[in-house]
Amino acid sequence: MFNKFTKTAIAAALGATVLTAPMAAWAADFTIRATANSNETDEDYDGLVVFKNYVESASNGKIAVELFIGTQLCATGAECLEGVAEGSIDVYISTSGGAAGIFPYVQVLDLPYLMADDRVAEAVLTGDFTRKMRDMALETSDGTVRLMTIGNTGGWRNFANTQRRVTKPADLEGLKIRTVEADLPQELTRTLGASPTPIPWPELFTSLQTGVVEGTKNGITDIMGMKFPDAGLQYLTLDGHAYMGALWWMNNEAFLGMPEDMRRVVVDGFAELQQATFASPKRKSIEAYKAFVAGGGDLYVPTPEEKAAFAEAAAPVQDWFIANVDGGEEILGALKASVAEVEAEFAAQYERDLK
Template sequence: MKRLSFQASGLAIALIAAGAVSAENLRFAHVDPNDWTTSKKGAASQVFKNLVEAETDMTVDLFPAGSLGSEDDLVQGTQDGTISISMVSGSYANYCAAAAVTDIPYTFPSAPVAWEVMDGEFGQALADHCLEETGLRTLAYGETGFRHFTNSVRPIASPADMEGLKFRVQTIPLYLEMVRGLGAEPQGIAWGEVPTALATGVVDGQENPISVIYGNSFYEFQKYLTLDRHVYGVDHILINEDLFQSLSDSDQAALQRAAVVAGTVGRAIQQFGSAEGVSKLIEEGMEVTQPTDAQMAEFRAAAQPAVQAYLRDELGSDAEWIDRLADAVDNATAN
């Protein structure tokens, strides 16, 4: 994982003077659709814009649907000041390696536990650490939600049911290690080729959030859905730190309030879409399996060791974040 250090030393001041960013006109970018009734980032960014413009003299221009590039492009743009604010998920770990720990499989038993952890001491500590690593302030967290497995062969209720099956995953080591640990064979296939790979049997299954499974009509190729919640995706609402520090105290507070509300709205849209999506998938003929607590423990025991070993090697001195997250989840679960 690469790390990019942010050289403050007046960079934001120079960029503002050059017109790249402005304290009066903020540029908010993300890669999701602009439909704020179904898109988590779309809804979050619109709420952020409305609140900021109502409470301050600033304006917020929205750049949705990857119009300013990929998530990597958005993080880099926020670092160099050509973008004021970005809302990104997994790609942030390419810049702050410790952020990858939230993708450890079967870490969060439920969304409310994830919210308590990310909005509490752990989330704040991670934000502070990543600020030092990247020069980007985390204003608040949202979510991309839980990911689940689908396949065309058989119901999956435990890791034993995955043996011998091929699953399309993102070409990210963490996901490759997870699927191998569960006894299946991971296949790194480009996103645009997934429907064909499913339809022709190149792979038996795939994994994604419910909204993606339904939105891409994967029920046409996949009979079985397993609600195993193997990875909980976190959204990070990021702002250029020098730009943030150039604002008045009242404007800083307004941005932070707006971001918290925006993240909460994004979570709500994601949760509603997931719940509605499961019902729609059942209507389309998918057979849904909800593993029991004991079966979920089997999934966790099979998938976590290899992923944690990989991350400990990758993170080096930052590997402490693996244990800090585990402790935070244990505390939240016990409450």
């Protein structure tokens, strides 16, 4: 097993792309090895830089954070989570689809139309719902993998395609929509009448270009970052069917092996990271939407009635989730209860704030 937390001068060995807080350089008592299978333009990297800076500074150099961006330590969700469980990786960020093979109930974040907007989603994910999912993950992993927080990685999933404007569920019928390997996105696509086609992310541009698939379910920053309009992706419907949650995992032994004051620093660091990942897609999406339209893209915003029609058509996916996912009913109940609580709180705030 990889021995993660050691008394060593690690910060000086960090790569040129990693920002180092001055106090962390030579006297760290603990080292956190954190990885994200993304790049330095991604929200995940933004969050890690904030986390690193905060933790190294707030710990007065007792904790050093070492960043590995890309696939240096691991290449897939299953491989990376295994590394976290075994202790060769301390911190890893996954999508719900990337973690579904080990923690299938995290796909609850992909259930469509349960959270209305950023404000609701962010309030839910900073509350007890995340703690509930943490407890379930610790039980599933026999106490080895700890969910630290849930941030965002790309805004909201929307339907985009190469063929036509989509204003109602019937417009999706027959379209070959790219999904990840996870069951729930495929079931959603099938329920709405489209044909789910699992395609690895690196192959999606060519698959769109050649017609292997005709659409995808992604946020605008991913669409523009990967230059999908150049592959023919010209129709984007902002139905916002799923919040693109980023699940931040940590080796539980490594976390509990620190004294309480250092654990508090790490927890606060993840809170800072979460806020950074909430904010980053909002800013980046502004220019991304402008670029999409400027390039000839068709951007459609459904009316409330049209969005309700999408939600009604997708409702059977919740029943599928309960019937087919271990822990599905438990985690879906927790999410719905949290959303209801948040929405009631916001309604009371509007009563005061709008007068």
